[in-house]
Amino acid sequence: MVDADQTFVIVGGGLAGAKAAETLRAEGFTGRVILICDERDHPYERPALSKGYLLGKEERDSLFVHEPAWYARHDIELHLGQTVAAIDRAARTVRFGEDGTVVRYDKLLLATGAEPRRLDVPGTDLAGVHHLRRLTHAERLRGVLAALGRDNGHLVVAGAGWIGLEVAAAAREYGAEVTVVEPAPTPLHGVLGPELGELFTELHREHGVRLHFGVRLTEIVGQDGAVLAARTDDGEEHPAHSVLVAIGAAPRTALAEAAGLELADPAHGGGIAVDERLRTSDPDIHAAGDVASFPHALFGTRLRVEHWANALNGGPAAARAMLGRDVVHDRVPYFFTDQYDLGMEYSGWAPPGSYDEVVIRGDAGRREFIAFWVRQGRVLAGMNVNVWDVTDTVQRLIRSRAQVDTEALADPHVPLDSLVP
Known part of the structure; x- marks a missing residue:
């Protein structure tokens, strides 16, 4: 009561x-x-x-x-x-x-x-090392990116997850030089797998971001409290005036x-x-x-x-x-991102190893498509890239657990609604 x-x-x-x-x-x-x-x-x-x-x-x-x-x-x-x-x-x-x-x-x-998870490497106590979780972080980082852009400065981003890529995109829009280092083979590897992770590799390279995969940050080099460079475990030294640590939460x-x-x-x-x-x-x-x-x-x-x-x-x-109401929390996971001219919504859950194939509906080359992660004919997840007003249908398809004809799923002339039982 x-x-x-x-x-x-x-x-x-x-x-x-x-x-x-x-x-x-x-x-x-x-x-x-x-x-x-x-x-x-x-x-x-x-x-x-x-x-x-x-x-x-x-x-x-x-x-x-x-x-x-x-x-x-x-x-x-x-x-x-x-x-x-x-x-x-x-x-x-x-x-x-x-x-x-x-x-x-x-x-x-x-x-x-x-x-934010912390890097356990020398140099993380330097003033130019940032995390992004709170409003105060964003206020500080906004000023940093504007200054880097104005002075042709370099930002090194540790981590090619959502935060790392979104900040990399913002930094490029400010005019800063950007290097991203990531231990996985592609961006967003644990969420999108290699097939769609490569999409974000191409996107960021087109906008001038330097991406280094399969490497980890081992040291942030500084002098008098200022960041000068970032070293990785492949022996490379990357010029840096600021570093964003975006290795998860x-x-x-x-x-x-x-x-x-x-x-x-x-x-x-x-x-x-x-x-x-x-x-x-x-x-x-x-x-x-x-x-x-x-x-x-x-x-x-x-x-x-x-x-x-x-x-x-x-x-x-x-x-x-x-309050004692009859509640079941079982929403289909959903998230979105905006990077440069790419807008994306993702629904579902399909980590690498959980799916048999990725089915593309639309034009991946023009970055106007929907991707579906499929296992045994059932849709586990869907990602719409620069295609809008389909999230409800994608989520209904995931919830239905119905086996679908993957040829029809890939065909943009077949109404998506028609594939939902």
Whole structure:
């Protein structure tokens, strides 16, 4: 029974936490809602940090999930610049790290997100070494890229994942020289595999990015605090005035682990283990967003998804589950990117080794096509490149688990809708 005497605490002021707070009020919860954010900025959305905002094409105010006055208007107790030091599950309390304040909860949501992985090599303490996760990072990096472009400076990017490639594209638009180093054989290898990873190799080379695959950064060379070069394990030394470390993100599980909550196997991406209702091993504690590892019946495995759509939908799903609603969190994973003149949406889950073939519908040479990752005639994932308004159909095709005629799948004259049972 949910009533006005209850207190729901949300730890984590990103998109998942903010949307959970919004959903609690929208669903009629009248008790206390406490939202604790370790950043001093109001909750904001992250995709633009490596895209439009980084390029100066989006205003700062456009990033925020709600206008600042929204929280007081909806009686959300927002604590900015605060951390939670500990959870006492027996007493059902959280203790603030700054002043030791203790707050009791009836339900607790952990939306603590992820943090950039660090390079363990000499030179990472130099002032010109950057990560990109937070708004403050993006503000600093935007100034750095503008200066590099103005002065014909060099940026070395460690990692050819989404963040690395998006920042590389932004840096080239500013006019900076860019080198990307990546240990895998292609960009985005763990997500797209070699077939479609090569598309991004060609895209970036066309725009003047130097790409080096199969190598790792071993040292960042500097003098008087400034970056001068980056060395790789093949013996090369790359000129650099700044370095972006974009080698992935690690789920922020320390708080959950200290509280004795079950964690997911690192083989499944780690994170806090939750069920299909986003409940942790403690029924009064839920988790959502980048930190949550949930079972996905469609793909027959646990997934931890670090993308905007998972936070957008996972926060509300957790809020409804906290209210006792009948919830199953099983959205098809979705993400998007914008790099130069390429826009792309990806739905599904098809890591290398999980599929038999990649089927292309459209003109890959012109970068106007849909790619499908197929196993035994069933579509596991789809990626539309500069082709729009097909995501719902692609996701329905994935969910149907139907065997499709791959020739028809590849034929743009066959309506995609007609292949969905």
